[in-house]
Amino acid sequence: MTRRYLARRLLQVPPAALVILVGAFLLIHLAPGDPILALAGESGDAAYYAEMRAKFGLDRSLIEQLAVFVGNVVRFDLGDSYVLGRPAALVIAERIPATLLLTGVALALASTVGIAIGLVAAARVHRRTDVAINLVTLALHATPSFWLAQLAILTLGLWAGILPVGGMTTARSSATGVAALLDVAHHLVLPVAVLAATEVAAIARLTRTGLLDELSQDYVRTARAKGLSERRVLVRHALRRALLPVVTVIGGRVGHLLGGTVLVEAVFGWPGVGRLLLSAVQARDTPIVLGVFLVIATTVIVANVVTDLVYARLDPRIRYA
Amino acid sequence: MRRRLIVIGWVIGLVAAACAPTASPSAAPSGGAASPPASTGPTGGGGGTLVVAIGADPGHLNPAITTSGGTHTASELLYNGLVGLDDGLKPVPELAESWDVEGDGALYRFHLRSGVTWHDGTPFTADDVKFTFEEVLLKLHSRTRASVGPNLAGIDVTDPLTVVFRFNQPYAPLLQQLDVTEAPIVAKHIYNGSDPAKNAANTKPVGTGPFAFVSYSPDSEIKLKRNEAYWAAGYPKLDEVVMRIIPETGSQIVALEKGEVDWVWGVPGPDEARLEADPNIELLRTDRNPGGSNCIMTVSFNLDRPILGDLRVRQAVAHAMDRRQFVDKILFGQGRVAEAPISSGIGFAHATGLAMPAYDATRAGSLLDEAGWKAAADGKRAAAGVKGVPDGTPLALEFLHFPSFARYGELLRSQLAEVGIELNLKPLDPPVFAETVFTNRAFDMNIISYCNGPDPEIGVRRMYDSAQIGAVPFSNAAGYRNPDVDALFAEAQRTIDQAKRGELYRQIQERVVADQPYAWVVETSSVRAYRLPCTGFIGYAQFAATASCAP
Numbered sequence: 090m091t092r093r094y095l096a097r098r099l100l101q102v103p104p105a106a107l108v109i110l111v112g113a114f115l116l117i118h119l120a121p122g123d124p125i126l127a128l129a130g131e132s133g134d135a136a137y138y139a140e141m142r143a144k145f146g147l148d149r150s151l152i153e154q155l156a157v158f159v160g161n162v163v164r165f166d167l168g169d170s171y172v173l174g175r176p177a178a179l180v181i182a183e184r185i186p187a188t189l190l191l192t193g194v195a196l197a198l199a200s201t202v203g204i205a206i207g208l209v210a211a212a213r214v215h216r217r218t219d220v221a222i223n224l225v226t227l228a229l230h231a232t233p234s235f236w237l238a239q240l241a242i243l244t245l246g247l248w249a250g251i252l253p254v255g256g257m258t259t260a261r262s263s264a265t266g267v268a269a270l271l272d273v274a275h276h277l278v279l280p281v282a283v284l285a286a287t288e289v290a291a292i293a294r295l296t297r298t299g300l301l302d303e304l305s306q307d308y309v310r311t312a313r314a315k316g317l318s319e320r321r322v323l324v325r326h327a328l329r330r331a332l333l334p335v336v337t338v339i340g341g342r343v344g345h346l347l348g349g350t351v352l353v354e355a356v357f358g359w360p361g362v363g364r365l366l367l368s369a370v371q372a373r374d375t376p377i378v379l380g381v382f383l384v385i386a387t388t389v390i391v392a393n394v395v396t397d398l399v400y401a402r403l404d405p406r407i408r409y410a
Numbered sequence: 411m412r413r414r415l416i417v418i419g420w421v422i423g424l425v426a427a428a429c430a431p432t433a434s435p436s437a438a439p440s441g442g443a444a445s446p447p448a449s450t451g452p453t454g455g456g457g458g459t460l461v462v463a464i465g466a467d468p469g470h471l472n473p474a475i476t477t478s479g480g481t482h483t484a485s486e487l488l489y490n491g492l493v494g495l496d497d498g499l500k501p502v503p504e505l506a507e508s509w510d511v512e513g514d515g516a517l518y519r520f521h522l523r524s525g526v527t528w529h530d531g532t533p534f535t536a537d538d539v540k541f542t543f544e545e546v547l548l549k550l551h552s553r554t555r556a557s558v559g560p561n562l563a564g565i566d567v568t569d570p571l572t573v574v575f576r577f578n579q580p581y582a583p584l585l586q587q588l589d590v591t592e593a594p595i596v597a598k599h600i601y602n603g604s605d606p607a608k609n610a611a612n613t614k615p616v617g618t619g620p621f622a623f624v625s626y627s628p629d630s631e632i633k634l635k636r637n638e639a640y641w642a643a644g645y646p647k648l649d650e651v652v653m654r655i656i657p658e659t660g661s662q663i664v665a666l667e668k669g670e671v672d673w674v675w676g677v678p679g680p681d682e683a684r685l686e687a688d689p690n691i692e693l694l695r696t697d698r699n700p701g702g703s704n705c706i707m708t709v710s711f712n713l714d715r716p717i718l719g720d721l722r723v724r725q726a727v728a729h730a731m732d733r734r735q736f737v738d739k740i741l742f743g744q745g746r747v748a749e750a751p752i753s754s755g756i757g758f759a760h761a762t763g764l765a766m767p768a769y770d771a772t773r774a775g776s777l778l779d780e781a782g783w784k785a786a787a788d789g790k791r792a793a794a795g796v797k798g799v800p801d802g803t804p805l806a807l808e809f810l811h812f813p814s815f816a817r818y819g820e821l822l823r824s825q826l827a828e829v830g831i832e833l834n835l836k837p838l839d840p841p842v843f844a845e846t847v848f849t850n851r852a853f854d855m856n857i858i859s860y861c862n863g864p865d866p867e868i869g870v871r872r873m874y875d876s877a878q879i880g881a882v883p884f885s886n887a888a889g890y891r892n893p894d895v896d897a898l899f900a901e902a903q904r905t906i907d908q909a910k911r912g913e914l915y916r917q918i919q920e921r922v923v924a925d926q927p928y929a930w931v932v933e934t935s936s937v938r939a940y941r942l943p944c945t946g947f948i949g950y951a952q953f954a955a956t957a958s959c960a961p
Contacts, residue, residue, distance in 0.1 A: 121838075123845035123883075130477035131884040132872055133552030134559075138882060172478075173469030174607055183628045239660070247664050254668060255661050257630055260461040260652045358656040360467075360629035368466065368657070373841040 098394045102387060107159070109386040110379060114158055117375050118151055124373040127171045145171065162383070168376040172369070177376035181362060181384060187257060188361035190273075191354070192346050195281045199288035199346075200339050204332070206289065207296025212323055214301060222293065230290035234349060238283045238356040245279060252279050255358035280357040284349050288342055295338055299331030333404055340396025344389040455636055457647030457958035460944055463662040463671040464653050467629045470612035473594045474542060475550040482591055482700035483675065484632055484653055486951050488529075488617035489594035492520055492539065493585060494951065498757060499864045501585040505534065505595055505618065515580030515906035522571040526641045528597045529615075529622040536573040540565045541598035546606045554593055557867055558584070561903075580904040582911055586865035590619075590951050591700060620646040620955040629655055647946070647958035663939075666691065672944045672959060675699075677937040679742025685939050694938040695744075696949030697755040702861025702869065703950070704755035706748050707736070707818060709929040710847075710856050710887035716798035717807070718854060721926060722781040727855075728767035728929040729774035730829045731822065736932045740817045744937055748930035751919045752870055753862040755933070758908050759870075759915040764923050766930070774829045778805070783830070791830035806832040810847060810856040813837040818857050818931070844883040851889065858887060859934065866915055871899045874922055888927035895921050 129141040142148045145168075146157060161168060167177035210222040229237075246254035253259065253276050264272050303309060304327050312322045350363030358364075362381055369377035468484035476482075493501040493509075506520040526534040543565055547554045563576040575584065587593060595618065600611045615623050620642070621634035632653040636646050654671055656662045663681050665671045667688065677685055677693065685691045697704050709727070711718040718724060733747045746754075750761045775785070782796035783805045791805040811819045816837055823833040833855075838846060846852050863869035872878045874895050878885040895918055902914040922928070938949055944959040 121845060122841035123849060124841055126841050126844045126883045130552045131882075132477065132556060132869065133882060134556040135880060135882055137552055137555055170469065173467070174475070174612070175469065180628065187630075242661065242664055247668055250668065253670060254664050255656050255670070256654055260631065260654050260670065261459055355657050356661060358654070358658070358661060360627065360655070364629060364657065365467075371839055373839075 095394065095398065098397070102390050105390055106383055106386050107162075110162060110383055111155065111159065113379055113382045114155055114375075115151075117373070117378060118154070122373045124171050124375060127372040127374055145169075158379070167380040167383070170369075170377050171374045172372050172377075173374075177380040180377060181365065181380045184360060184362045184365050185384070187359060188347075188350055188354070188363060191277070191280055191284065191359055191361055192343075192350060194277060195284040195288065196339070196343065196346055198281060199285040199292055199342075202285070203289045203292025204296050204328075204335065206293040207300065207335075208323065208328060210293065210297040211300035211304065212319070214297075219297075222297075226290040226293045229286050230294070232286070234283055234287060234352050235356065237286055238279075238353060241279050241283055242356070254279070257358075257360055280353050280359050283357075284346065284353045287349070288346060291342065292335060292339065295335050296328075296331060299334055300327055303327035303331045329403065333400065336399050336403060337396060340392050340399075343392035344385070347385050347388060454640070454645050454647050455638070455649055457649060457960050459650040459652060460648050460673060460954055460957060460959050461671045462651060462653045462673045462675075462954070463656045463665055464675065465655075465657055465659070465662070467655050468632070471615045471623065471626065471632070472596065472606070472609075472612040473590065474546045474596045475607055475612070477552050479700050479702065485615065486590045486594070486619070486700055487621045487634060487651060487954060488615050488619040488623060489590050489596070490618045490952075491589040491591075491593050491595065492522075493588045495586065495589045495864055499586065499755070501588070504589075505539075506588075509585075511906065513580075515582060515904070516577045518575040518577075518584055519568075520573050520575070522573065523641055524571055526618055527639050528599075528618055529637060530597075531639075532597065532599050534595075534597075534618055535570040536567040537570070538598045539573045539595055540567050541602065542595045543593070546596055546601065547593055550607060551593070553863075553868060554587060558587055558593075580906055582903060582906050582908075583865040583867035586863075587868065589864070591703075592864075592868070620952055621648075621651055624650075631655060642955070646955050647960070648954055651954055666939055666941060669941060672941045673947070673954075674939050675936070677939045679740075679744050682742060682744070682937055690942050691939055692942060692945070694940070694947060694949050695935055696938065697753070697933070697935050698950035699861075699936055700951070702859075703863055704753035704869070705859045705861040705934050706751075706753055707815075707931045707934060708748075708858055708860045708873075709822070709931060710858060711927060711929075712851065712853055712855065712887075713889045713891075713927055714851060715854055717796070717805070719798075720781050720796075722777045723783070724926040724929070725767055726774040726777040726781070726829065727826065727831065728926060729770045729777065730826050730831065731929060731931065732769040732825055733931055734769070735821060735825070736818065739821060741932060741934060745932045745934040748933050751922050751928070751930050752866055752915060753933055756862055756864065756866060758912040759866045761916040761919040764919055766923060767926070771829055778829065778831075785830045789827075789830050790832065804832060805830060806834060807854040808836055809833045810836050810838055810843060810853045812840055812843060815857050815859075822857075847887055848883055848885060849881040856887065857931070858884060860884070867903055871903075873928070874918070875899055890922075890925070890927035892921060892925060 124147070125138055125142060128145060129138050146154055165178065169175060170177050170180050173180055206222055206226070210219045213219045242254045245252045257276050258272050262272055309322060309327055312326050350361055351367050353359065354361045354364035355367055362384065365377060366381040369381065464483050466480035468481040470481060471485040471488060473482045473485045473489060490505045492504060492506040494504040496502050505523055505526060507523045508521045510519045512519060522536055528534055548559045549555065561577050561581045563578050566574040566576065568574055597616050600616050601609055613626055620637055620640050622637045624633035624635050626632045634651040636649050640646060656665060659676065659678055662671065662674045663677065666674050686693055711724050713719055737743065737745055737747055749766060750764050752759045752761065754760045778791055782794055783791040784794045785791050793799040793801055793803040795801065809819055809822065819835040823835060826833050847856055860873055861869050872885045874890055875886060876891040876896055879889050898914050898918045902911050905911040905914060940947060943961045944957060946957040947953050948956065
């Protein structure tokens with residue numbers, strides 16, 4: 090049953106992605122801004138600009154350009170980047186591992202730490218620990234990422250000097266094997282911490298609220314009456330049900346997290362898709378912008394499908410037909 | 411347990427994939443010997459590793475197919491021009507050891523350096539020069555194509571080490587257009603028979619420059635190593651150059667202070683004093699940048715607009731500007747007041763003693779009164795008898811700028827408000843700005859950093875030549891038309907004698923100052939910073955060719 094549901098949901102991905110792409114294509118092309126500057130530079134002659142427009146199909150009507158674009162996308166061809174002069178799909182693919190690593194670790198960290206903190210806060214409700222957790226998570230949730238990033242760079246990077254402030258590896262290092270992996274992990278700490286901070290706060294607050302709701306339910310009273318330990322009541326019974334909305338939110342936060350990478354990757358010089366998107370938008374590099382939209386849209390749709398499946402696993406009453 | 415191992419394996423795989431360079435010499439293009447020839451002797455080397463911060467991913471490393479500052483910054487160390495330009499913009503030998511100018515300047519004969527090899531060991535010859543111009547630069551390098559192209563009659567190879575450029579008429583600026591920024595020479599054996607814009611060597615380049623390509627990780631770093639067969643005896647000294655791509659200037663400065671990088675291309679004004687006080691850091695000032703040299707922040711007036719078509723209004727704006735404040739408050743001293751329309755960096759063409767409008771708010775007010783823009787009690791001005799403008803129209807002008815130039819707009823708005831002119835600021839991203847100003851001509855005023863380059867023919871003529879009004883980004887923004895100025899530019903282009911040519915540029919500057927299609931605000935300079943013990947840099951082009959980081 091679930092398999093059929095999964096197949097149906099996955100079949101919905103291509104048309105949904107196509108609708109998003111066409112919408113994004115129209116938005117970009119209807120917005121002001123001429124990509125010719127990125128394509129041809131300045132101080133050229135008129136003939137050169139005309140040649141470059143023709144080469145990239147920018148001299149055609151919008152409908153023609155859209156038709157060519159959709160036809161190419163169906164054949165997995167996103168065209169060549171105006172700025173970088175290389176196939177957009179290749180340029181994006183080169184940067185996906187870095188972004189996956191950053192967002193994957195951040196999401197895993199935010200989920201585990203967020204749920205753990207929420208659990209502690211609910212177990213110590215209205216006590217000092219709970220109040221402290223509430224204050225810290227509220228502050229983190231309200232702090233803009235760019236400010237947090239600069240603060241982290243200044244304190245942990247520059248003043249304390251314990252963490253690198255940018256990049257993915259040490260420039261002078263010729264480390265290989267495990268040492269190289271540890272070097273990347275060292276560089277990953279600050280960007281992951283900043284990216285995960287807001288998510289941790291959101292997940293912790295949601296977990297706490299959900300748990301408090303569950304703890305007032307009859308089944309919890311029954312469990313306690315049966316003499317189960319408080320830890321067992323919290324973790325095995327209440328948390329499992331309280332996690333349902335948390336899982337939904339974590340799934341929904343994937344898109345938010347990907348959006349956050351634009352800023353975090355730019356500030357920390359992380360060579361990922363977010364930074365690529367930022368520079369491509371600034372230069373009106375349409376093939377790259379649309380390609381990144383496609384990747385993000387697909388990821389968000391797939392994340393939603395995965396969320397539904399995890400939801401079913403957590404709550405056996407849920408059945409997908 | 412198995413599932414956990416799979417997850418750990420997946421994460422390790424991801425880390426490995428994420429930090430793997432995507433281009434390396436193992437996949438170098440075919441066509442030459444696999445390794446460079448043996449070292450020419452105990453020259454150079456031992457200078458250690460230099461880590462350079464660059465602000466943008468270059469996309470590729472072929473400076474011959476683009477004028478992009480990002481690509482040129484990252485790739486000029488890999489290549490050479492026929493000539494280099496010294497601090498005074500005088501041509502000095504590079505791939506060409508000497509040259510003769512014949513036929514009153516219509517023919518240039520270059521004698522190439524012998525024994526130069528490409529990084530793959532293939533000998534460099536005159537065929538490479540002819541091929542580079544005919545198949546790459548004159549097709550894809552927008553500046554060289556637009557300036558050299560229309561004047562060139564042909565390029566002849568007379569022997570493997572001699573190449574001749576023939577022009578339709580005497581052509582004066584050629585030697586300033588042959589450095590690694592304007593005309594880097596690429597290898598014929600690598601690019602022949604391919605589309606130069608798509609050749610795989612663009613990301614695994616083979617040049618003749620002081621450093622050879624090692625690897626390129628997009629958006630992360632570029633590694634270069636010493637060219638052991640470099641033609642300049644004793645150079646380069648550095649063993650390795652690593653370029654780290656760090657987009658945020660603030661992050662670059664922090665990385666420099668922390669010792670993660672050794673060189674940054676631009677120090678923001680507010681950080682300069684702090685870095686200057688750091689005993690580990692040295693500063694270097696220059697007017698030259700890989701993306702453009704000798705730049706002047708210039709306010710353009712749209713001469714097609716009735717209000718700004720009146721010279722008195724343009725002069726009033728110029729008189730209302732206190733340009734010293736731009737140097738102090740915006741550039742933090744990184745520049746100087748513009749004293750002429752042509753940059754002081756181009757010594758022979760820069761005119762002195764011109765009647766540039768000085769700061770004089772009273773004079774600005776009286777000029778506006780004369781033009782029919784009368785001040786109300788609140789100081790704001792409105793039309794009263796201005797030709798083509800209904801009476802009562804407020805003197806409000808739209809001012810377009812890049813977001814990065816917002817502070818120029820804010821300061822100008824406050825200065826013009828003093829004389830009753832209202833300035834409405836409109837920040838636009840560069841592609842939107844270019845379209846709005848040059849294609850749609852939908853603006854009153856704007857500010858542009860016009861880089862004059864090493865010769866007026868490269869970056870000055872485009873601003874004033876009436877043939878350059880149109881949809882070409884950063885050409886004649888004002889829409890200025892003056893047949894005398896057009897004729898003087900044409901004459902200057904074919905005048906070989908530099909003193910006579912300088913006189914023609916003086917006449918041009920006198921005319922444009924009188925017509926005031928632009929207000930020339932400040933000449934900007936750049937401040938590089940580097941960490942000791944690295945030393946021996948020059949501020950531009952092959953900045954690290956003579957540097958060393960050995961203690």
